Amino acid sequence: MTKTHATLLLLSTFALTACVTATQPRNVQAVQDNEDSFVLPDIPAEPLPAAGIPYPQLDKQTQIDQIGIQVARLEREIELLNTRIQQIERRNTPKRTAAKPATSNRLNDAKLKNNYLANGGATVAEADSVAQNEIRLYNQALKFYQRGNFTAAAAVLRGADGGNGSEAARRNMYLLLQSQQRMGNCESVIEIGGRYANRFKGTAQAPDALYSIGQCQYRMQQKDIARNTWRKLIQTYPDSTAAKRAAAAVRQR
Numbered sequence: 001m002t003k004t005h006a007t008l009l010l011l012s013t014f015a016l017t018a019c020v021t022a023t024q025p026r027n028v029q030a031v032q033d034n035e036d037s038f039v040l041p042d043i044p045a046e047p048l049p050a051a052g053i054p055y056p057q058l059d060k061q062t063q064i065d066q067i068g069i070q071v072a073r074l075e076r077e078i079e080l081l082n083t084r085i086q087q088i089e090r091r092n093t094p095k096r097t098a099a100k101p102a103t104s105n106r107l108n109d110a111k112l113k114n115n116y117l118a119n120g121g122a123t124v125a126e127a128d129s130v131a132q133n134e135i136r137l138y139n140q141a142l143k144f145y146q147r148g149n150f151t152a153a154a155a156v157l158r159g160a161d162g163g164n165g166s167e168a169a170r171r172n173m174y175l176l177l178q179s180q181q182r183m184g185n186c187e188s189v190i191e192i193g194g195r196y197a198n199r200f201k202g203t204a205q206a207p208d209a210l211y212s213i214g215q216c217q218y219r220m221q222q223k224d225i226a227r228n229t230w231r232k233l234i235q236t237y238p239d240s241t242a243a244k245r246a247a248a249a250v251r252q253r
Contacts, residue, residue, distance in 0.1 A: 138171050141179070150182040154179040157179065177192045193210070218253065
């Protein structure tokens with residue numbers, strides 16, 4: 001009985017082994033067939049375009065209206081430009097003057113000669129332009145001087161040497177002298193002050209110019225020369241305030 005059971009078990013084992021061996025190649029073949037039939041999806045060569053934002057489309061009438069507005073603006077600008085051109089042309093067009101009688105065209109030689117000599121050899125128009133320039137420089141330099149910017153004032157009046165001897169030219173030269181004195185430029189004070197005192201003798205500022213020269217000479221250790229300058233001031237302008245200061249300086253030094 002025991003042998004019979006053992007025999008049956010062996011036969012069953014062989015039968016199962018045969019079944020497994022027979023079915024295994026079929027499963028492997030099925031897997032291989034599935035692998036051969038699998039295909040990857042197509043990959044695009046370039047990225048797909050992003051979906052655009054939908055904007056409202058203008059109809060033709062709206063577009064025509066907008067173009068009409070732009071044309072109207074351009075026409076307005078052209079009109080303004082034409083008006084500006086006409087104004088410039090009228091401004092540059094010489095005015096026609098009525099013909100004067102022949103008698104008014106006669107030149108008064110004596111009058112022209114007197115004007116020429118009175119203006120230092122310059123014509124009336126030239127003298128006016130020179131005087132206006134001197135006044136303009138003086139006003140500009142005076143603003144700097146009053147603000148304490150003596151360097152700028154001297155720069156504006158650089159080269160002021162009395163010009164044609166007019167009052168405006170004299171003021172410019174004296175203001176230049178004062179600016180140089182404020183900056184402590186003694187060499188310039190001596191040079192400008194000497195020319196001023198010689199050219200504008202008898203003016204109210206001539207004694208002050210001489211006194212300033214003496215001060216700078218004394219500071220530059222030219223004490224004897226400074227005393228001589230002050231003595232000359234006392235002799236030339238004895239009644240001036242500068243002469244009194246010069247006398248006190250001579251006594252003290």
